[in-house]
Amino acid sequence: MSNEKLVPEKQPRFASWLAEPMFRNKHIYLKVALAAAMINVFGLIVSLFTMTVYDRVVPNLAFDSLTALAIGVGIVLVFDFMLRILRAYFVDIAGADIDRQIGDNVFERLMRIRMDMKRGSTGQMTGMMRELETLRDFFASASITAVVDVPFIAITLIFIGAIGGPIVWVPIVIIPFVIVAGWATHPALDRLAAKSMNGGLFKQSVLVESISSLEMVKTSGAAGLMRKRWLNAIDEHSDSSLRQRLVSTIAVTIATSANSIAYIGVVIVGVFLIAEREMTTGALVACSILAGRAVQPLTQIATLLSRISATRTAYAQINGLMSIPSEGPLGEPLHPARLNGRIELRGVDFKYPGATEKTLEDFNLTIEPGQRVAFIGRVGSGKSTLARLMLGLYQPQEGLVMIDGTDIRQFDTLGLRANIGTALQETVLLSGTVRENIALDRPHIDDTEMLRASEISGAHSFMGQITNGYDLKLADRGEGLSGGQRQSITLARALAGGPPILIFDEPTSAMDSQTENQLIDRLVDETKGKTLVLITHRTGLLRLADRIVIVDKGKVAADGPREQILAQLQRPRAAA
Numbered sequence: 270m271s272n273e274k275l276v277p278e279k280q281p282r283f284a285s286w287l288a289e290p291m292f293r294n295k296h297i298y299l300k301v302a303l304a305a306a307m308i309n310v311f312g313l314i315v316s317l318f319t320m321t322v323y324d325r326v327v328p329n330l331a332f333d334s335l336t337a338l339a340i341g342v343g344i345v346l347v348f349d350f351m352l353r354i355l356r357a358y359f360v361d362i363a364g365a366d367i368d369r370q371i372g373d374n375v376f377e378r379l380m381r382i383r384m385d386m387k388r389g390s391t392g393q394m395t396g397m398m399r400e401l402e403t404l405r406d407f408f409a410s411a412s413i414t415a416v417v418d419v420p421f422i423a424i425t426l427i428f429i430g431a432i433g434g435p436i437v438w439v440p441i442v443i444i445p446f447v448i449v450a451g452w453a454t455h456p457a458l459d460r461l462a463a464k465s466m467n468g469g470l471f472k473q474s475v476l477v478e479s480i481s482s483l484e485m486v487k488t489s490g491a492a493g494l495m496r497k498r499w500l501n502a503i504d505e506h507s508d509s510s511l512r513q514r515l516v517s518t519i520a521v522t523i524a525t526s527a528n529s530i531a532y533i534g535v536v537i538v539g540v541f542l543i544a545e546r547e548m549t550t551g552a553l554v555a556c557s558i559l560a561g562r563a564v565q566p567l568t569q570i571a572t573l574l575s576r577i578s579a580t581r582t583a584y585a586q587i588n589g590l591m592s593i594p595s596e597g598p599l600g601e602p603l604h605p606a607r608l609n610g611r612i613e614l615r616g617v618d619f620k621y622p623g624a625t626e627k628t629l630e631d632f633n634l635t636i637e638p639g640q641r642v643a644f645i646g647r648v649g650s651g652k653s654t655l656a657r658l659m660l661g662l663y664q665p666q667e668g669l670v671m672i673d674g675t676d677i678r679q680f681d682t683l684g685l686r687a688n689i690g691t692a693l694q695e696t697v698l699l700s701g702t703v704r705e706n707i708a709l710d711r712p713h714i715d716d717t718e719m720l721r722a723s724e725i726s727g728a729h730s731f732m733g734q735i736t737n738g739y740d741l742k743l744a745d746r747g748e749g750l751s752g753g754q755r756q757s758i759t760l761a762r763a764l765a766g767g768p769p770i771l772i773f774d775e776p777t778s779a780m781d782s783q784t785e786n787q788l789i790d791r792l793v794d795e796t797k798g799k800t801l802v803l804i805t806h807r808t809g810l811l812r813l814a815d816r817i818v819i820v821d822k823g824k825v826a827a828d829g830p831r832e833q834i835l836a837q838l839q840r841p842r843a844a845a
């Protein structure tokens with residue numbers, strides 16, 4: 270397995286899919302900025318209060334003035350308290366809204382991802398989706414408001430200059446050091462964040478693969494191999510995240526130390542200024558408080574920068590996903606209501622991405638509406654690939670796949686697939702109840718239709734014997750049912766709603782012959798008048814077909830009415 274680097278170590282700029290939800294929340298962010306500005310003003314007021322107390326109240330012991338000042342500053346503190354809470358609340362609201370919008374867009378894109386453009390393992394893709402959390406944390410974090418504090422650095426410096434004169438040079442000299450430290454560590458942080466995230470994705474990928482194939486891993490003795498991969502992934506990840514944390518700690522510590530140095534520097538320089546009577550004690554105390562306030566936003570910015578690195582990396586991943594072309598036509602798609610079911614493949618050449626050999630070559634075939642065609646042929650001859658092309662999961666490099674005379678690339682993919690009932694080779698059920706698995710929240714499938722489909726597929730016969738029946742909750746991928754039972758439910762799902770086209774790929778491979786025979790009896794009636802594409806190695810199922818197509822090395826090797834092809838196959842040396 271390759272530890273493919275999905276996150277580019279060079280970061281792109283933020284794109285519109287992220288900017289738009291942010292822009293939509295601009296009013297909230299404006300309120301947040303206003304609250305942050307007010308909080309800064311309150312900070313200035315508190316320093317003025319301190320100065321007045323030292324210079325005017327303490328020398329004269331003017332308790333009346335102190336009371337008035339205390340009431341004034343008390344009111345300011347109450348407002349400060351409320352504004353801080355409101356600021357956090359508004360940031361959370363905006364963060365939640367942005368998270369919802371981005372989450373929805375990204376999931377929609379994920380569901381429409383073109384199979385030939387898909388990159389990375391399931392684990393890596395899951396890891397990428399998890400990065401939405403990093404984005405949300407960023408937009409919902411109060412440190413985003415640190416940006417508002419930056420202009421206040423200048424205002425605070427002006428204040429220090431006004432109160433303490435030349436003492437303002439202390440923070441002015443220190444601030445560039447903090448900026449340079451942040452600026453110098455930022456590229457390294459970006460690079461290490463991407464590296465660390467790639468390590469995290471690799472870990473996730475090993476984990477998802479091991480857990481989802483736990484039975485196989487245990488029984489085939491693959492635990493050792495997976496453990497080795499896991500340890501590899503842990504080492505790689507911990508190495509990069511260790512370095513990332515170290516660089517980020519250095520940047521933040523420089524900023525924090527600068528804060529203390531500014532405070533102490535102001536106090537020391539202030540003593541000289543007091544000695545020369547250029548400054549009062551009150552002004553010195555106020556300036557030392559203000560110097561801290563002037564440098565503090567930079568400390569927050571340093572923390573924000575390391576967060577921005579992680580956010581930019583998360584963004585790069587999700588943007589990569591958002592940039593993968595979606596299924597469906599570029600122009601306005603056709604929305605078929607109900608198709609007749611005429612399927613035509615004309616001169617189709619198809620090669621899987623990365624493959625060297627063509628899987629299908631100059632494949633020509635027409636299936637009339639209501640015709641039931643079985644595809645047989647050797648392992649790997651291209652039968653399942655035909656089904657994938659008919660469903661629009663992949664597109665041919667040459668030729669056309671048409672349904673009802675229209676290139677299927679013109680159809681809206683959801684509309685097209687709603688007309689096709691599919692039971693593919695790999696039987697996958699979703700977590701949730703059996704009812705959900707059959708109806709899939711499709712509005713036209715009520716309980717009556719679900720029961721009808723279940724009776725035909727044979728699912729009803731065992732659902733009746735299970736305590737919760739159709740409300741039986743299944744775990745991931747349908748755990749809790751046998752392989753044959755899962756196939757019956759998959760068939761019920763495909764038959765529900767009576768779609769005009771049915772595509773079944775080895776639909777009975779996990780069933781015993783008696784169950785299979787009974788199913789075929791019921792399917793004979795159900796599939797009448799419907800276009801059936803049946804891919805199978807089981808001779809029993811051929812009873813359902815009017816026509817048989819033998820596929821060999823991606824081409825039609827024989828095609829004709831069922832009896833004729835069966836007779837051909839029975840003749841010696843005639844087998845495909």
Ligand SMILES: Nc1ncnc2c1ncn2[C@@H]1O[C@H](COP(=O)(O)OP(=O)(O)OP(=O)(O)O)[C@@H](O)[C@H]1O
Pocket residue numbers: 621622624628646647648649650651652653654655694
């Ligand atoms: N996702 C894929 N990526 C690359 N190559 C693939 C992919 N799926 C199938 N192939 C290749 O395409 C060829 C045809 O596969 P396909 O699944 O269509 O065969 P099949 O006739 O259905 O076989 P079987 O009877 O075993 O199901 C195989 O050689 C296989 O290696």
